[in-house]
Amino acid sequence: MAQQSDSVDGPLNWFPALMGWILPGMGQVLLGHRQRGYRAMGGILGMFLAGVLVGGVDCVDRREDALWFYAQAGAGPVAFAADWANSALLKTGKVGHLIPSPPSNPRLPPPQVTSFKTVTMSNEIGTLFCFAAGLMNIVVILDALRRQPASPKAWTA
């Protein structure tokens, strides 16, 4: 069993933590823990991209799946980019075409949804991958916030 990694009770590393949200793992890289940071980066971005590959960009949806998105947004701007792609490409009908779906309120006109929208397990698993990527990046950000810099030359508060 490996020992727990080093962390400090001193000043918090706010800038590396912020950079860790913008690019997962970058906080650790700035603090001089390059291997650690690049591995975390690979894991988080790999999970997120795998989620979008399996579920399509529809699995990141800020408006329709807000609760999922709150955690997915932990992965950083990549989650907002996927949501933008979903809104700009699928929901406008630029890719695929829009079809009427059964209305939840019969007095209103039927809402239009993209023909690429599905309720398959693939979509749900994709959502789960992106969700896990976002949650794990929050763990990585919290780690960067408290981790001791590897050397005096590394970023310090």
Next chain:
Amino acid sequence: MSGILAWIPFLQPMTALGNGWWLLMVPLVFGVAVVHRAVQDASMEGYWGRVLRLTVKANAILGLIALAFFLFVYLVIPLLRAD
């Protein structure tokens, strides 16, 4: 096969997975293990071995939970009296 040919990656869901969707549990757990070990361990020596061990252990535990649910649904529930 035709499902794969018509699939547009990153835009359409990968429906060709069919009933094999649950196998994606393995890469999901692997991804979590990669990140968990990267932030948790003091040293990066032997990192991939520990990632592999965590992946195998977590998948085995999830598999046992799935087996328990399977047995409960298909063996225990049919024994319950309906009246």
